[in-house]
Amino acid sequence: MIGVAIFSYNRPKMLVEAIKSCKGADEIVVMDDGSDMQEQIMEIAQEHGGVMRLTPVPVEYSEQWEALRVLRNECREFFTNDTALITESGQAAYMARCATRPGLRHYLFYYKGIPVGFCRLSHEGVWVIPTYGLHPEFRGKGLGRKLIAMTYLMAGGPIRGSRLVTNSGVRAIDESLGARTTSVSGGVEYWECPWPPPFVEGLL
Numbered sequence: 111m112i113g114v115a116i117f118s119y120n121r122p123k124m125l126v127e128a129i130k131s132c133k134g135a136d137e138i139v140v141m142d143d144g145s146d147m148q149e150q151i152m153e154i155a156q157e158h159g160g161v162m163r164l165t166p167v168p169v170e171y172s173e174q175w176e177a178l179r180v181l182r183n184e185c186r187e188f189f190t191n192d193t194a195l196i197t198e199s200g201q202a203a204y205m206a207r208c209a210t211r212p213g214l215r216h217y218l219f220y221y222k223g224i225p226v227g228f229c230r231l232s233h234e235g236v237w238v239i240p241t242y243g244l245h246p247e248f249r250g251k252g253l254g255r256k257l258i259a260m261t262y263l264m265a266g267g268p269i270r271g272s273r274l275v276t277n278s279g280v281r282a283i284d285e286s287l288g289a290r291t292t293s294v295s296g297g298v299e300y301w302e303c304p305w306p307p308p309f310v311e312g313l314l
Contacts, residue, residue, distance in 0.1 A: 116140050122150050129154075164256050166229070166264065169216035175205055177218055177225040185228075185243030188280070190272045190298045217264065219257050221248065229261040238265040255283050262287055262307045269303040 116128050116138065125140070132138050140163070169178055179201045186193045196204070208214050213233035218225040229242040242261050244254050258280070262269060269289070273280050275297050288308030289301045 122154055125154050163221075164226075164253055164260070165220045166217040166260055167220055169218055169228075174218055174225075175201060178216060178228050181218070181225060181228045181243060181245055184245050188243070188274060188277055189241070190274060215264075217261075219244075219253075219260070221253060226253065227257045229257070229264070231261070231265055233267075236268060237270040238267045240265060240269055240271050254279070255286070258283050259287055259307075259309065262303060263310070265305070268305045269307075270301070271303075272298050272300050275299055 116125065116132070129138055129140070167174070169175060176198075179196050179198070183195050186195070208216075211232075215231040217229050217231075219227035219229070221227075226248045227242065227244040229240060232239040232241075240261050242258060244257055271284075271289070273284070275294065281291075281299065284301060284303070286309070287303065289303040291299050291301045293300045
């Protein structure tokens, strides 16, 4: 099987040409990098035989920060630390703090042209501490595992995290990717995953 990945950004005509040049491939995956015309990009991909996949995009612009705030608030009930709603002013203050922390990264995950999930990666010593979430409307579609797997890979180092004991769905995904629980306290499970994550071995 031959698969082709095409990364697109605001070039619909070039995307058409790129897809047409790959007609011999068994699968053509279009990964949009946060285009301003994502609906058009999605239509072109579908019309010419390409498929849209979950795509991580670094958070840089004000519109992306606002999308991150909305997604974070939608997912907050599963967090192990701060579960309060973040206001626009609170987000502005957070953005200012982020400017002084170069080891902190944020990504939005786009699916069919819209942001559906996010991840935050914080480097603390040798560890990378992840926070991730998927909008409730997109759960149960297989996107959660893909989002978490991509987060593990983008971490670029050993991961240490936490989740609620009651969050059995995420626990199952974490464990299937190679994470192992190290301790439990106050309704919170703490876990670690080595680098590279064990699930990568099955891809080689």
